[in-house]
Amino acid sequence: MTARNRELIALIPASLLVSAGFAAVFISQDATLSTAARTQELSNLSLTIGGVFLALCLAVHIVLRFALPHADPYLFPLVAVLACFGLVVIYRIDDELAREQAQWFVVGLVLFVATIVGLRDFRKLERYRYTIAAASLILLLLPRVPGVGQQANGAYLGVGIGPISFQPAEFAKIALVVFLAAYLKDTRQVLVLGARRFLGVTIPPLKHFGPVLVIWGATMLMLVFIRDLGSSLMFYGAFMALLYVATNRLSFVTIGLGLFALGAWFIASPAGRVLPGTGQVEDRVNIWLDPFARGVVEKEGYQLAQSLFAQADGGLFGTGFGQALITQPGGKGVILPAPETDLIYAVITNELGLAGACGLIVVYLLFAQRGFKVAMLARDSFSKLLATGLAAVFALQVFVIVGGVTRVIPLTGVTLPFVSYGGSSIVANFVLLALLLMVSDRARREAVEP
Amino acid sequence: MNGPIIRLFGLVVLLFAVLVAFTSRWTVFEAEALRDNPANRRGLLAEQRIPRGAIRTADGKLIARSVKGRGDVYSRRYPLGELFGHPVGYSYTTIGRSGLEASENEVLTGQSDELVTALQSLVGRRQEGSDIVTTLDSGAQEVARRALQGRTGAVVALDADTGGVRVMYSSPGYDPSGLDDTKTYSRLSRDDTARPLVNRATFDAFPPGSTFKPVTAAAALDSGRYQPSSTVSAPSEKVISGVPLRNFGGEDFGTIDLTTALTKSVNTVWAEVGVKLGRRRMQEYMERFGFYEKPELDYPRGQMIASGVRKRDGLKKVTSDSVDLGRVAIGQGDLAATPLQMAMVAATIANDGVRMKPHIVSRIVDPDGRTTDRIRPKRAARVISADAARELAEMMKNVVREGTGTAAALEGLEVAGKTGTAEIDIARRINDPWFIGFVNDTAVAVVVERVQGGQGGTVAAPIAKDVLQALGER
Numbered sequence: 073m074t075a076r077n078r079e080l081i082a083l084i085p086a087s088l089l090v091s092a093g094f095a096a097v098f099i100s101q102d103a104t105l106s107t108a109a110r111t112q113e114l115s116n117l118s119l120t121i122g123g124v125f126l127a128l129c130l131a132v133h134i135v136l137r138f139a140l141p142h143a144d145p146y147l148f149p150l151v152a153v154l155a156c157f158g159l160v161v162i163y164r165i166d167d168e169l170a171r172e173q174a175q176w177f178v179v180g181l182v183l184f185v186a187t188i189v190g191l192r193d194f195r196k197l198e199r200y201r202y203t204i205a206a207a208s209l210i211l212l213l214l215p216r217v218p219g220v221g222q223q224a225n226g227a228y229l230g231v232g233i234g235p236i237s238f239q240p241a242e243f244a245k246i247a248l249v250v251f252l253a254a255y256l257k258d259t260r261q262v263l264v265l266g267a268r269r270f271l272g273v274t275i276p277p278l279k280h281f282g283p284v285l286v287i288w289g290a291t292m293l294m295l296v297f298i299r300d301l302g303s304s305l306m307f308y309g310a311f312m313a314l315l316y317v318a319t320n321r322l323s324f325v326t327i328g329l330g331l332f333a334l335g336a337w338f339i340a341s342p343a344g345r346v347l348p349g350t351g352q353v354e355d356r357v358n359i360w361l362d363p364f365a366r367g368v369v370e371k372e373g374y375q376l377a378q379s380l381f382a383q384a385d386g387g388l389f390g391t392g393f394g395q396a397l398i399t400q401p402g403g404k405g406v407i408l409p410a411p412e413t414d415l416i417y418a419v420i421t422n423e424l425g426l427a428g429a430c431g432l433i434v435v436y437l438l439f440a441q442r443g444f445k446v447a448m449l450a451r452d453s454f455s456k457l458l459a460t461g462l463a464a465v466f467a468l469q470v471f472v473i474v475g476g477v478t479r480v481i482p483l484t485g486v487t488l489p490f491v492s493y494g495g496s497s498i499v500a501n502f503v504l505l506a507l508l509l510m511v512s513d514r515a516r517r518e519a520v521e522p
Numbered sequence: 523m524n525g526p527i528i529r530l531f532g533l534v535v536l537l538f539a540v541l542v543a544f545t546s547r548w549t550v551f552e553a554e555a556l557r558d559n560p561a562n563r564r565g566l567l568a569e570q571r572i573p574r575g576a577i578r579t580a581d582g583k584l585i586a587r588s589v590k591g592r593g594d595v596y597s598r599r600y601p602l603g604e605l606f607g608h609p610v611g612y613s614y615t616t617i618g619r620s621g622l623e624a625s626e627n628e629v630l631t632g633q634s635d636e637l638v639t640a641l642q643s644l645v646g647r648r649q650e651g652s653d654i655v656t657t658l659d660s661g662a663q664e665v666a667r668r669a670l671q672g673r674t675g676a677v678v679a680l681d682a683d684t685g686g687v688r689v690m691y692s693s694p695g696y697d698p699s700g701l702d703d704t705k706t707y708s709r710l711s712r713d714d715t716a717r718p719l720v721n722r723a724t725f726d727a728f729p730p731g732s733t734f735k736p737v738t739a740a741a742a743l744d745s746g747r748y749q750p751s752s753t754v755s756a757p758s759e760k761v762i763s764g765v766p767l768r769n770f771g772g773e774d775f776g777t778i779d780l781t782t783a784l785t786k787s788v789n790t791v792w793a794e795v796g797v798k799l800g801r802r803r804m805q806e807y808m809e810r811f812g813f814y815e816k817p818e819l820d821y822p823r824g825q826m827i828a829s830g831v832r833k834r835d836g837l838k839k840v841t842s843d844s845v846d847l848g849r850v851a852i853g854q855g856d857l858a859a860t861p862l863q864m865a866m867v868a869a870t871i872a873n874d875g876v877r878m879k880p881h882i883v884s885r886i887v888d889p890d891g892r893t894t895d896r897i898r899p900k901r902a903a904r905v906i907s908a909d910a911a912r913e914l915a916e917m918m919k920n921v922v923r924e925g926t927g928t929a930a931a932l933e934g935l936e937v938a939g940k941t942g943t944a945e946i947d948i949a950r951r952i953n954d955p956w957f958i959g960f961v962n963d964t965a966v967a968v969v970v971e972r973v974q975g976g977q978g979g980t981v982a983a984p985i986a987k988d989v990l991q992a993l994g995e996r
Contacts, residue, residue, distance in 0.1 A: 383545065384552070384562075421548075421549060447527050
């Protein structure tokens with residue numbers, strides 16, 4: 073069976089899931105609402121969304137048949153499962169948001185196809201590595217530019233230009249991975265060969281390690297200026313992953329993590345308090361250490377505490393679609409803040425329980441597995457590093473937000489890829505998927521016809 | 523580079539395993555603690571979204587119902603106001619729950635429904651509570667309220683056959699409507715004189731005085747040591763436990779039989795009978811009647827107390843040497859009983875010596891109108907033989923026919939009863955008048971608190987008569 077036929081078959085479970093999911097939400101809302109007219113409207117809406125969703129998936133599948141016939145057959149169906157699952161959950165929270173999310177979904181698919189068709193050969197990206205690096209830095213700093221930057225919960229995450237607003241970090245993560253893959257492809261040999269051993273530790277040559285230090289500096293800067301602990305963790309983690317795969321030197325990673333810890337410690341230390349915005353990071357850590365403390369649980373710790381309370385209500389199998397308590401009865405306020413973005417995992421755990429949450433994590437793990445598989449099949453260093461970086465940054469993003477919501481690490485505002493509400497996230501992750509599929513197509517084509 | 527990639531994937535697997543572990547921690551292992559966290563208001567808020575079931579009287583009057591307010595919030599209404607405040611209680615998110623609203627919370631919120639299909643659990647069940655039909659009678663309850671005329675006290679009426687509580691009125695009452703106003707609530711809960719939030723029928727114990735003599739008589743007859751015709755000397759004064767005990771009014775009755783001794787409520791006779799029966803036998807019969815344990819009523823256990831000899835350090839069994847057995851036998855000597863307990867004594871005698879488990883809930887009706895549960899009468903204990911019970915009933919009928927309880931007599935019906943006048947402050951002549959009695963299957967107990975110069979026969983018996991009459995008409 074060809075890869076594309078496998079993909080088509082794998083899309084069947086996704087289509088079943090979207091139908092079943094909408095049916096479940098529809099039934100639960102039907103039970104709540106009494107008027108027949110409203111019921112009719114809802115059922116029409118849910119069927120329309122489901123139908124359009126499936127048609128889009130099929131259209132993309134056909135594009136892939138022609139453009140990337142050899143690409144990995146499971147990546148796209150996995151994404152379809154995630155995206156439709158996210159759509160169902162968002163629909164359950166707010167049907168208006170689901171409509172918008174569906175529109176973003178279309179935009180994402182268009183950009184996905186545009187990337188594949190327009191770029192044709194992803195290796196072109198190698199040539200523009202420094203341009204891409206500069207672009208990603210500018211993107212990351214944009215939220216602090218007066219006039220266009222937007223602040224939310226003390227972190228500078230959004231950019232608004234006219235009617236369009238987006239989260240640059242979502243795009244910057246791809247740009248950063250492309251740059252690192254291109255850069256490390258060239259320097260990995262020198263980094264290893266030029267290294268000296270000092271006191272039993274392998275020290276890389278400073279000349280070639282310079283740009284790496286620049287990235288470390290940029291990450292620290294992000295912590296201070298963007299105040300976004302989550303994104304910096306994600307970026308730095310992806311950087312460490314690539315450095316390790318490129319050099320196979322655990323000592324480099326140790327040094328890198330040491331530097332990160334040093335920077336974080338400095339920012340949290342009394343000396344670091346003179347820097348603007350460090351209190352934000354410190355607060356997040358304190359909330360993480362004890363979200364239930366008196367005086368914290370009502371204010372700063374409210375979000376995390378409510379996230380855990382909502383999960384506790386989920387139990388093994390959840391309360392059922394549409395049952396999570398998100399707003400105050402009577403519409404007097406929100407109990408679970410940001411349910412469609414940051415805390416969507418808590419909503420899922422509440423309604424589908426531990427079983428549903430584990431299912432979701434397994435889907436993410438399968439996606440990461442396919443991503444790393446692409447990296448292993450690829451022949452050249454750039455392809456290998458690019459695929460590794462994309463898979464790693466994707467997996468890390470899941471870890472950062474789910475870990476934040478479940479109190480493994482401090483909670484920061486990162487989206488759950490393909491599931492959370494948010495245009496930037498959907499679109500950027502579709503570009504990520506497009507790049508992975510392009511690497512995969514090339515790798516598997518070379519494997520078939522050497 | 524494939525080696526590091528595999529190891530990197532291994533790290534990702536590890537990280538995701540940590541996510542699963544933490545999700546399990548919150549959803550399963552520490553879920554209980556999270557739900558109990560005082561900052562967690564989800565349970566309370568979720569409850570507001572549930573339409574609680576209605577509570578009705580046996581004659582179909584609505585006592586409590588839920589009304590949908592703005593948004594999806596339900597709140598509780600009590601159309602009959604203070605009439606059923608004590609037995610039914612209240613349910614508010616601000617001050618919590620009491621009474622039936624507390625003890626039957628699972629039924630009223632629909633948590634006790636066990637039949638949930640797989641589809642229902644996936645789409646989420648819209649929780650809806652079941653209705654409760656009680657055994658309470660609105661007419662008789664109203665009669666009890668009016669008969670008490672605002673005096674402090676309590677009236678309990680039981681169906682002797684089934685154990686169903688037909689009247690439970692405690693005065694002063696309170697109106698559960700609007701009690702969620704924290705000012706009203708704290709004012710009522712701080713009122714230590716009237717104590718309007720205390721259900722005197724179940725949570726307040728009074729010296730039962732002579733209404734306890736039927737218990738002593740039951741022990742005497744059932745043990746075979748005495749017959750109704752057994753004679754005992756009844757001088758005006760006897761030394762009991764080393765202290766002289768006098769008859770009411772200092773009367774000397776000569777030598778009389780037990781029927782006469784009960785009819786005229788002769789202290790010296792019943793104290794001697796109690797002493798002769800002995801500590802262990804008296805203790806045994808009291809326990810069979812339900813003393814020394816909280817009633818098995820479908821009511822919050824925190825709102826009930828056990829009856830018995832109550833000293834400073836709690837309940838004391840009659841077998842203890844510190845208890846004045848002779849005085850306990852006539853309802854004194856630190857004996858304290860709840861009106862519910864004394865109603866159970868009367869009901870047991872009425873039911874041929876079998877004590878039934880009391881209950882307020884009659885049946886449970888689900889949101890679709892189906893009766894899902896009907897409370898069946900349950901025997902609690904065989905207290906005395908049927909013969910002894912019938913003999914005792916005859917003796918008690920005589921009390922109403924020609925003794926101290928004539929005020930409870932009903933036209934055309936034979937009322938059995940016993941009066942009691944517990945002396946609280948002899949110098950100021952302040953008493954707690956009591957009456958317990960029954961007609962056919964309806965038993966009643968009445969106590970009025972601290973009435974100057976009041977006696978069971980003049981104060982409590984007329985109230986019992988009114989209530990028995992109201993219940994007899996149905």
